[in-house]
Amino acid sequence: MAEEPIKVGIISCAGEDIPEGTISRLAVRRVMELLRPGQAVTICLPLFLAGNEGERDFARNFPTITVDGCDKRCAQWGTETHSGPVCAALVVTDLLEEGPALSGARSHHSLSDGDRAAVELVAARIARELDQAVAAATSADAGPVAASCGCGCATSLPAGELRLDGRCVSIAGLPLIFQQCRTDGLASDDPNLGHRLLEAVRVYYPVPAEEEAAYQAALIAAYRASSPVAGATSGGASPLLASDSKGAHSR
Numbered sequence: 001m002a003e004e005p006i007k008v009g010i011i012s013c014a015g016e017d018i019p020e021g022t023i024s025r026l027a028v029r030r031v032m033e034l035l036r037p038g039q040a041v042t043i044c045l046p047l048f049l050a051g052n053e054g055e056r057d058f059a060r061n062f063p064t065i066t067v068d069g070c071d072k073r074c075a076q077w078g079t080e081t082h083s084g085p086v087c088a089a090l091v092v093t094d095l096l097e098e099g100p101a102l103s104g105a106r107s108h109h110s111l112s113d114g115d116r117a118a119v120e121l122v123a124a125r126i127a128r129e130l131d132q133a134v135a136a137a138t139s140a141d142a143g144p145v146a147a148s149c150g151c152g153c154a155t156s157l158p159a160g161e162l163r164l165d166g167r168c169v170s171i172a173g174l175p176l177i178f179q180q181c182r183t184d185g186l187a188s189d190d191p192n193l194g195h196r197l198l199e200a201v202r203v204y205y206p207v208p209a210e211e212e213a214a215y216q217a218a219l220i221a222a223y224r225a226s227s228p229v230a231g232a233t234s235g236g237a238s239p240l241l242a243s244d245s246k247g248a249h250s251r
Contacts (some may be wrong), residue, residue, distance in 0.1 A: 013069035020069035020092040027122035050180035063133035088129040116227040177182035
């Protein structure tokens with residue numbers, strides 16, 4: 001019986017505040033869906049950083065590529081801190097240093113021709129690195145073949161929205177962060193709830209120091225609203241609610 005192909009993990013930038021983060025995620029999707037279908041598994045960076053052992057074990061045992069949006073290298077740093085060296089660490093700003101100009105779009109709905117060209121360029125480089133990783137793993141007799149990382153991250157990363165002083169902030173992976181916090185036993189009435197949620201989020205999402213209190217209040221409200229207990233009291237639904245932090249106080 002023919003062996004399944006070796007799969008490579010890819011961790012893309014989770015940053016929502018720079019266009020290169022969008023380019024990173026779209027390039028990874030292009031690799032998975034068009035260039036190398038069936039050969040890659042996406043690893044969820046927010047869940048990885050929140051402590052999910054399934055994500056971390058995959059990166060420890062199988063070839064993993066990080067695709068960061070900027071030179072902060074959050075994906076590479078997090079992976080190598082918790083799971084060990086990656087087989088390739090790409091940075092979109094470096095890859096596009098002499099490439100097409102970006103429009104600054106942060107959504108795939110408003111990409112320019114230059115943005116699309118950038119996605120293709122970055123995707124092509126990821127595909128080359130993936131081929132090299134597969135070749136190296138095959139020649140080294142890497143052992144068991146990974147079918148998936150076990151968390152469903154081959155699908156789009158869910159985002160959560162917070163409403164701070166009248167504006168909406170989207171945080172990629174927020175529902176997964178909340179899920180991991182509950183798995184770790186973080187109760188909705190924990191006296192340090194706001195601080196712990198903020199620390200979990202800010203690992204990969206930049207929070208201005210002057211807005212920490214507002215973020216804590218919004219995170220507390222969203223965490224409590226999305227809890228199973230809250231859902232049961234509201235007819236079975238437990239949505240991740242957007243919360244207005246104006247006038248609220250963090251705990």
